[in-house]
Amino acid sequence: MxxxxxxxxxxxxxxxxxxxxxxxxxxxxxxxxxxxxxxxxxxxxxxxxxxxxxxxxxxxxxxxxxxxxxxxxxxxxxxxxxxxxxxxxxxxxxxxxxxxxxxxxxxxxxxxxxxxxxxxxxxxxxxxxxxxxxxxxxxxxxxxxxxxxxxxxxxxxxxxxxxxxxxxxxxxxxxxxxxxxxxxxxxxxxxxxxxxxxxxxxxxxxxxxxTSSSPGPSGPLRRNIAGNIASNMGRQTQRNYRPATVVPPPEPPAASVETLVSMGFDENAARQALTQARNDINVATNILLEAQSH
Missing domain, CATH: 1.20.1540.10 (Rhomboid-like)
Known part of the structure; x- marks a missing residue:
């Protein structure tokens, strides 16, 4: 693991x-x-x-x-x-x-x-x-x-x-x-x-x-932050969309990757799932769980 x-x-x-x-x-x-x-x-x-x-x-x-x-x-x-x-x-x-x-x-x-x-x-x-x-x-x-x-x-x-x-x-x-x-x-x-x-x-x-104290935000707060970032970036992408421009997917936040890794998922698979889910950690978790069930 x-x-x-x-x-x-x-x-x-x-x-x-x-x-x-x-x-x-x-x-x-x-x-x-x-x-x-x-x-x-x-x-x-x-x-x-x-x-x-x-x-x-x-x-x-x-x-x-x-x-x-x-x-x-x-x-x-x-x-x-x-x-x-x-x-x-x-x-x-x-x-x-x-x-x-x-x-x-x-x-x-x-x-x-x-x-x-x-x-x-x-x-x-x-x-x-x-x-x-x-x-x-x-x-x-x-x-x-x-x-x-x-x-x-x-x-x-x-x-x-x-x-x-x-x-x-x-x-x-x-x-x-x-x-x-x-x-x-x-x-x-x-x-x-x-x-x-x-x-x-x-x-x-x-x-x-x-609850253990830590310098960073807690897991639920971190997930909300990651979700808000992904949501805001998605809305910004829609407003600035032009047919000739390809917008690259946002880089997965390190905290989101760490959270998925702590659940037992492979780091590379976690990054790919976050990229596919546009950094929505809940969607990424579902993608990983569905992938392992097949």
Whole structure:
């Protein structure tokens, strides 16, 4: 995958909040020796349910290797928040979390007397839910062979996900599968979920307290600026048009190219799409997504 683009948590306040919450709870509970007690079981939900334990089990990992792989994948997948915006990304998280939690409860009821009766703690369902848009929406930009085996620039992310999925084996398998099912339902737009938006007050909270500061304008503002520039240049071209004059397309702004590259697109392909879309970054994104689907 391309390594350029926006750095850190710029334009990804929701991802930033998730990583901070997961890392803090994992370290805090691990220091108190409670991390190994977080895996939920059927008995935990029926005999002595505790709200704090349920919440902690959904965010805190039980070991350092799981924490490292889990936070790495969450950090990498921040590109989806940049791609669809923090509001829609929050809807995706809430929907995937609610559906996967319901599926996990059903699984615990059905498997209460089996070896799968205890679930691994940590945001497994969310991480594996994000593998669905990763598979469908992120293009492969390069391929290579190692010892006769074909790999792509996406292979390392899949291997990291496989390592995390098998980290606790039976305990992590069920949450991972539930997350994949939940994200698939979101992609199918069940109940029109993709049209929903988070209330402005909540969105403003994350934007205010978890957005990384940067010298440049934010992603949405930068996209608006790029769109306004392209629109104004288009109107100016129409006013000054003469049949004998060929007006060259405007040079794509570096910020727009960086934004598309941060979503996982190839830099050259991003420049070509922006040129074709006359620097409208939303149109360019659609061109790139349509190109990779064919």
């Amino acid at each position: 391309q390594g350029g683009g926006l750095s850190g948590f710029q334009n990804a306040p929701v991802t930033r909040a998730l990583i901070i919450a997961s890392g803090f709870l994992t370290v805090a509970l691990g220091a108190r020796g409670k991390s190994r007690q977080l895996g939920l079981s059927y008995q935990d939900l029926t005999k002595n349910p505790r709200v704090w334990r349920i919440i902690a089990s959904g965010l805190a990992f039980s070991s350092t290797p799981e924490l490292l792989f889990g936070l790495y994948l969450l950090y990498y997948f921040r590109l989806f928040e940049r791609q669809i915006g923090s509001n829609k990304f929050s809807v995706f998280i809430l929907f995937s979390g609610a559906v996967s939690s319901a599926l996990e409860v059903i699984a615990l009821m059905l498997l209460k007397d089996s070896k799968f009766s205890v679930l691994a703690s940590g945001p497994y369902s969310l991480i594996f839910a994000l593998f669905v848009p990763f598979y469908f929406d992120i293009p492969i930009t390069s391929r290579f062979r190692i010892f006769g085996i074909n790999f792509s620039d996406k292979s390392f992310i899949y291997l990291a996900g496989l390592q995390l999925l098998l980290s606790s084996w039976r305990r992590s398998l069920v949450p991972g599968i539930c997350g994949l099912i939940a994200a698939s339902l979101y992609r199918l737009n069940v109940f029109g979920i993709r049209r929903l938006k988070i209330p402005g007050a909540i969105a403003s909270f994350f934007s205010r307290y978890f």
